[in-house]
Amino acid sequence: MELLDRIAEQLDQGKADQVAALTAEAIALGLPAGTILNEGLIAGMDVVGEKFRTHQVFLPHVLLSARAMHAGMDLLKPLLIQQDVPSAGKAVLGTVRGDQHDIGKNLVGIMLEGAGFEVIDLGTDVAPEKFLAAVREHDARVIGMSALLTTTMPVMKEVVDLLTREGLAGRVKTVIGGAPVTEDYAREIGADAYAFDGISAVDRIRQLVGDA
């Protein structure tokens, strides 16, 4: 409907105030929270993601749209819980131990939230045990790991090995990314997937969660 299209459009424009106002309007009209989420906010982020993937827009545009998405989500969240709307899944994200780089990891978080996932972002310099603890605490099925340094990449393997030792391999899927990381490296360390960027991270995680 037109109101939801306008939410998507204003979200693409990065207009947080407009997205909040239109979301409030949709809620007041009694539209189901899941419909507002899927056909308004997520539809808007899909457009932004596609524009980013095709280099029509760059990181600043995505960041402003993400802020607009949050403005709508803040209003919608209590209703999503109240109306028992399930999220697309839960993902634990972090930049691995010894690595402080977070722009790529944050972008993955934005894109995942934009696709309706619940994101538990552990920040940077995350030790393998911390990933494990977060997965257990939140019953998450996906771990997304980022590394920008060739020296910190091996920590990704530590996490994968730890999951195996703890009997969580297979149940908890691992997705890795970052400038020096490759598809081959993911295969070599036994990670479930490699993602080139935030958009492909969402695609890969959707596949993995669907498989589970």
Place this chain on the structure above:
Amino acid sequence: MNAQLENLLAKKKVLLADGAMGTRLQAAGLKPGEAPEILNLTRPEIPRSIAAEYIDAGSDLVHTNSFGGSPLKLAAHGLAGRCEEINRAAAAAAVNGVAGRGLVSGSIGPCGRLLKPYGDVDPAEVLDGFRIQAAALVAGGVDLLTIETMTDLAEAVLAVKAAREALGHRAVLASLTFDPTPRGWFTIMGNDVAAAAGELAAAGADAVGSNCGQGTEGMLSVALDFGQVTDLPLLIQANAGLPVLEAGEVHYPETPADMAAHLPDLVNAGVKIIGGCCGTSPDHIVALRGILDQLKAADKL
């Protein structure tokens, strides 16, 4: 052109900078997760010997171990309060290692945070941080400053301004990292080469260009684009190709000979300051020096 740079280039034609710093620091004992810049205080002999190593290899100009030395970046390691002493020590270590045999440029890299309105840090705070860092590097004895690996032009402009204030009439080199897109070269934040050249020059940069992110071939394309939009001297520091994995080890594929083979193309594209970034070593500098000397002897610089 900046008079200091003009004099140097009149003599040398092309300045050869140094290669990678991080991998040398690791080889010398930097621990994973440790701030590279702390070594300037705890083990100054390491950055000093790296500077000497590059000068021995043939560099005309080496960089200080201060890439992550802005207060905001150091804050990630709880070292923000030690910005001034760290940068002063970084300059002193390089100056000691060079021992009058070349130039020392103070390295200034990104603060590691996104600036408002896209991120959470105030541009004024970033500028103040770069001012502290630049002043300390100058107090420590650097000859010039290099703003490098920037992916946000707005942040690079702040760093250039701070460097300009600290240096007086000496040269500020400014270098961004670009990615290829179907529409040409762009930074992560969406700045293209023309915008970079224009805004960096307006902020007071004396040389502009690119480092990191690309091997020599990609960098040649970036250099040609810069040549279309600016008359300033160009600075290029390429990676030794794009990293590949071999038996679980990350490996940069361009050998010293590979990089040296591309050198004449960079020179022909008008690049005046050439060095290496990730994956390069003193061996790469030795090879580049050899070709540069050959070109100079043949009067082709």
